[in-house]
Amino acid sequence: MTAEQAPPSGSGSGPTAPSPSPAPGPRSASRERGGGAERVGVEQHLREVEALLGPVLAGRGVERVRLDDALDRVLAADLLAPVDLPSFRSSQMDGYAVHADDVAGASTGAPVVLPVVAEIPAGPGTPAVLAPGTAARIMTGAVVPEGSDAVVPVEDTDAARFGAPVSGAARGSVGTQVGVLTPRGAGELVRDVGSDVRTGDRVLVAGTLLGPQHLAAAASCGVPALDVRARVRVAVVSTGTEVVGPGEDAAPGQVFDANLHGLAAAARRAGAEVVLTGRTGDDPRELAALLARAAAEADLVVTSGGVSQGAYEVVKDTLGEDVTFRSVAMQPGGPQGLGTHHGTPILTFPGNPVSAQVSFAVFARPALERAAGRLPQEDERRAVTGTLDSPPGKRQMLRGRTRPGGTVEVVGGAGSHLVATMASADVLIEVPEGVGHVAAGEALRVVRL
Amino acid sequence: MTAEQAPPSGSGSGPTAPSPSPAPGPRSASRERGGGAERVGVEQHLREVEALLGPVLAGRGVERVRLDDALDRVLAADLLAPVDLPSFRSSQMDGYAVHADDVAGASTGAPVVLPVVAEIPAGPGTPAVLAPGTAARIMTGAVVPEGSDAVVPVEDTDAARFGAPVSGAARGSVGTQVGVLTPRGAGELVRDVGSDVRTGDRVLVAGTLLGPQHLAAAASCGVPALDVRARVRVAVVSTGTEVVGPGEDAAPGQVFDANLHGLAAAARRAGAEVVLTGRTGDDPRELAALLARAAAEADLVVTSGGVSQGAYEVVKDTLGEDVTFRSVAMQPGGPQGLGTHHGTPILTFPGNPVSAQVSFAVFARPALERAAGRLPQEDERRAVTGTLDSPPGKRQMLRGRTRPGGTVEVVGGAGSHLVATMASADVLIEVPEGVGHVAAGEALRVVRL
Numbered sequence: 001m002t003a004e005q006a007p008p009s010g011s012g013s014g015p016t017a018p019s020p021s022p023a024p025g026p027r028s029a030s031r032e033r034g035g036g037a038e039r040v041g042v043e044q045h046l047r048e049v050e051a052l053l054g055p056v057l058a059g060r061g062v063e064r065v066r067l068d069d070a071l072d073r074v075l076a077a078d079l080l081a082p083v084d085l086p087s088f089r090s091s092q093m094d095g096y097a098v099h100a101d102d103v104a105g106a107s108t109g110a111p112v113v114l115p116v117v118a119e120i121p122a123g124p125g126t127p128a129v130l131a132p133g134t135a136a137r138i139m140t141g142a143v144v145p146e147g148s149d150a151v152v153p154v155e156d157t158d159a160a161r162f163g164a165p166v167s168g169a170a171r172g173s174v175g176t177q178v179g180v181l182t183p184r185g186a187g188e189l190v191r192d193v194g195s196d197v198r199t200g201d202r203v204l205v206a207g208t209l210l211g212p213q214h215l216a217a218a219a220s221c222g223v224p225a226l227d228v229r230a231r232v233r234v235a236v237v238s239t240g241t242e243v244v245g246p247g248e249d250a251a252p253g254q255v256f257d258a259n260l261h262g263l264a265a266a267a268r269r270a271g272a273e274v275v276l277t278g279r280t281g282d283d284p285r286e287l288a289a290l291l292a293r294a295a296a297e298a299d300l301v302v303t304s305g306g307v308s309q310g311a312y313e314v315v316k317d318t319l320g321e322d323v324t325f326r327s328v329a330m331q332p333g334g335p336q337g338l339g340t341h342h343g344t345p346i347l348t349f350p351g352n353p354v355s356a357q358v359s360f361a362v363f364a365r366p367a368l369e370r371a372a373g374r375l376p377q378e379d380e381r382r383a384v385t386g387t388l389d390s391p392p393g394k395r396q397m398l399r400g401r402t403r404p405g406g407t408v409e410v411v412g413g414a415g416s417h418l419v420a421t422m423a424s425a426d427v428l429i430e431v432p433e434g435v436g437h438v439a440a441g442e443a444l445r446v447v448r449l
Numbered sequence: 450m451t452a453e454q455a456p457p458s459g460s461g462s463g464p465t466a467p468s469p470s471p472a473p474g475p476r477s478a479s480r481e482r483g484g485g486a487e488r489v490g491v492e493q494h495l496r497e498v499e500a501l502l503g504p505v506l507a508g509r510g511v512e513r514v515r516l517d518d519a520l521d522r523v524l525a526a527d528l529l530a531p532v533d534l535p536s537f538r539s540s541q542m543d544g545y546a547v548h549a550d551d552v553a554g555a556s557t558g559a560p561v562v563l564p565v566v567a568e569i570p571a572g573p574g575t576p577a578v579l580a581p582g583t584a585a586r587i588m589t590g591a592v593v594p595e596g597s598d599a600v601v602p603v604e605d606t607d608a609a610r611f612g613a614p615v616s617g618a619a620r621g622s623v624g625t626q627v628g629v630l631t632p633r634g635a636g637e638l639v640r641d642v643g644s645d646v647r648t649g650d651r652v653l654v655a656g657t658l659l660g661p662q663h664l665a666a667a668a669s670c671g672v673p674a675l676d677v678r679a680r681v682r683v684a685v686v687s688t689g690t691e692v693v694g695p696g697e698d699a700a701p702g703q704v705f706d707a708n709l710h711g712l713a714a715a716a717r718r719a720g721a722e723v724v725l726t727g728r729t730g731d732d733p734r735e736l737a738a739l740l741a742r743a744a745a746e747a748d749l750v751v752t753s754g755g756v757s758q759g760a761y762e763v764v765k766d767t768l769g770e771d772v773t774f775r776s777v778a779m780q781p782g783g784p785q786g787l788g789t790h791h792g793t794p795i796l797t798f799p800g801n802p803v804s805a806q807v808s809f810a811v812f813a814r815p816a817l818e819r820a821a822g823r824l825p826q827e828d829e830r831r832a833v834t835g836t837l838d839s840p841p842g843k844r845q846m847l848r849g850r851t852r853p854g855g856t857v858e859v860v861g862g863a864g865s866h867l868v869a870t871m872a873s874a875d876v877l878i879e880v881p882e883g884v885g886h887v888a889a890g891e892a893l894r895v896v897r898l
Contacts (some may be wrong), residue, residue: 056720067695067710068710068713068726071714071717071718078564081868085701085704085867085868086704087701087704088701088702121690122583122689122690122702123689123690123691123702123703123730123731124690124691124700124701124703125700125701125702126701129734141691141704142691142702143701143702181469186710196867196869197868197869201869202869203868203869203872204872208872211710211714211718211875211898212711212714212715212718212806212809212898213711213806213871213872213874214872215711215714216707216708216710216711216714216802216805216806216871217703217707217868217869217871217872218695218710219694219695219706219708219710219711220704220705220867220868220871221695221705221804221868222695222696222697222699223696224694224695225696240571240572241570241571241572242571242572242573245668245670245673246516246667246668246669246670246671246673247671247672247673247674248671250532250671251573252536252537252539252573252574252575252592253571253572253573253574253575253591253592254572254573255534255536255590255669256537256668256669256670256671257668258665258666258668258669259665259668260668261516261517261664261665261667261668262661262662262664262665262668263661264517265520265660265661265664265665266661268520269660269661277517278805281572282572301692305753332650334791338691346679351671353665356665357661357662358664360661373504378851378852378853379853380855381854382855383853399452402827403827404828405830406829406830406831406855411803417691418645419530419534419645419646419649419652419666419669419670419697420535420645420651420652420666422662422665422666422669423652423653423657423663423666425662426660435537436853438654439674449660449661449662449710449815449837
């Protein structure tokens with residue numbers, strides 16, 4: 001059995017779909033499976049994929065987009081604060097701006113009574129200097145007047161609470177007096193200029209995948225647009241006379257192609273723009289024309305199928321020496337190819353839909369994220385719910401589902417099947433090379449789908 | 450100090466931005482904070498938000514979209530398989546289709562030699578019935594001929610491996626013979642019709658947020674389009690003369706508005722369509738006109754700010770009795786309002802950008818997801834890296850960052866600040882009501898930002 005077809009022993013998975021073994025054609029006799037096909041580890045293949053994609057994709061450059069268009073884009077350069085925040089001294093609470101010295105002796109038994117000389121709402125405007133011995137009613141976020149160095153919260157005064165019904169000139173309003181019941185030291189409840197962010201502080205780190213909180217932070221600094229990485233343009237090509245598109249008629253011997261939509265969606269999730277999708281049978285001229293167009297329009301071409309159909313290997317025949325076909329020590333997804341066709345990087349994935357998704361998640365996604373300048377993601381590790389056995393010498397990527405409490409279970413019991421299993425998985429669970437047995441409760445790396 | 454302004458004791462957070470206390474206006478004297486403002490728990494407020502949004506948003510209905518447009522949409526109804534998969538008996542490997550009875554006695558020492566009468570590639574077509582005592586060369590995924598009930602992998606024969614260079618009529622090709630070295634029982638390496646999915650099997654569950662693996666599963670079944678929930682239309686309104694848009698000039702006393710972009714992005718991440726964003730000062734007529742337009746265009750209106758400016762409470766004055774303003778036992782994000790304005794549900798959030806983000810994550814997002822029919826999400830719990838103290842009687846939502854190994858740490862040390870803290874958080878860490886102390890290593894619920 002090939003790596004691709006061996007069911008994960010001990011995982012309880014049922015039969016997997018056919019997924020052909022790597023079998024290079026005559027033009028690549030030196031890489032023949034029968035005669036010693038190239039076999040490489042997962043990390044080596046990933047490094048080569050990254051090396052292949054890195055320079056080309058880095059050349060995609062940077063574009064400036066408005067905040068409204070920046071969600072889920074990758075920040076291209078650190079965002080340094082262009083201003084101090086706050087840009088003016090502001091009150092942290094509703095209360096009274098005072099001179100701290102004036103209220104140093106205040107207590108409930110002996111309030112310090114001050115005339116209220118002004119009312120300062122939040123909003124534009126510069127209030128008058130506050131004279132010693134006076135107080136100004138002030139709202140949260142309003143400018144603290146020059147002269148004042150502390151705010152006494154309304155709760156610590158004998159004034160009516162703001163917003164409560166007022167009849168006539170309530171105590172504490174302008175023109176009346178307020179009794180301060182608690183002392184406040186210099187600086188208390190006053191947010192100083194630059195106390196949140198100073199001009200030049202790094203607010204966002206290059207490589208951040210921009211979420212709502214990052215856009216809010218940029219907006220807080222008055223920044224209306226951000227420099228983000230241009231999206232990588234991806235072309236997705238499905239091959240094989242045995243596949244037809246969903247919605248088409250499938251003759252006996254034909255299966256519906258899951259990969260055009262599955263890989264395009266995976267590419268979009270990875271932040272790429274899908275510029276071309278196409279499906280061909282096994283006419284090499286048709287495929288050659290499609291691949292030429294894909295290479296011209298995209299920064300990366302991804303194919304599925306056609307690499308390992310025994311004697312019928314249209315992708316291999318068409319790509320010839322442009323692509324290195326090899327067997328990667330991974331299950332599923334062993335038969336892989338990488339190269340450059342018409343100057344554009346190309347990755348060839350196996351046609352089995354699960355293998356194709358795993359291939360994308362393990363090779364294309366990290367390479368695209370790295371090429372896009374994404375910050376390295378922390379590995380996520382989760383405890384598994386049951387014991388696992390794994391064949392030696394291969395990295396096994398099991399479909400898994402997150403359980404309450406954050407553990408993960410392998411999906412695909414004896415009675416379950418490829419399509420249903422694929423649909424119910426939300427993670428891939430990685431059993432590393434060299435690990436033959438995993439006990440229940442042990443933590444393994446997971447890759448989110 | 451109000452809940453909103455109390456720094457999370459023990460969390461090491463620095464000063465937080467001003468976030469006004471709830472102080473209802475004259476029209477809602479019965480809910481006055483000073484005189485006993487309505488105070489409710491987080492769960493009660495969430496239930497009321499869900500009850501408010503549920504019926505209205507459920508009325509948004511369903512739309513059918515092509516698979517290419519279905520990524521990140523919510524499936525409206527279970528997808529039942531319209532066909533059997535496989536739809537024909539197919540070979541699991543490259544090898545030879547045989548009659549199992551013929552090879553029952555095969556061994557390496559005594560191969561069973563059969564004439565190779567046909568070659569069956571993957572692809573459309575119905576092969577001829579296989580006569581007893583013969584074999585057909587067959588590729589992975591190809592139709593197993595009638596008569597044959599087992600496939601012998603090429604590795605278990607004396608034939609040349611497929612794809613290897615062939616000179617002349619290699620052993621195992623059509624017209625020659627093949628020696629079978631290992632017996633295979635009836636059904637082995639033959640995928641039966643419907644063995645993966647039977648017509649009528651549930652392939653996808655209603656409420657699924659559609660990802661690449663789900664689209665691949667639908668495509669595998671030949672389904673070209675899916676019924677998804679119509680997107681909820683959201684309007685986002687920022688209020689207050691103290692806020693200006695990023696890119697505008699900020700006078701002394703004015704701050705840049707983080708919430709229009711922050712909340713719009715959060716709404717998009719929750720699967721909503723943002724149909725209107727608008728910002729007004731504190732002119733009630735201007736706000737009333739904007740809110741009327743928002744209510745007409747959207748299924749949900751979200752406002753920020755203007756609910757608690759002491760004497761200047763434009764949102765409260767404009768919405769009047771349409772909205773219940775209250776203090777929710779949550780920190781930050783205590784001052785909340787909910788109601789129906791011009792027939793459209795409205796939520797009023799505090800203006801502090803962190804409070805607004807927390808409010809959206811805790812109230813709007815789960816309500817939107819529930820209204821959209823999303824499957825309930827499993828709670829995610831993570832161990833915290835340090836000890837935490839929390840004020841009694843309130844649910845505290847701390848900004849946190851995921852660490853290697855999956856623990857979370859509170860962000861916002863003594864020297865850090867609102868904007869930077871907001872930008873560096875990827876989760877909210879929930880310290881439940883009634884929990885005053887959390888030891889390092891204890892697991893708390895986290896909400897992804």
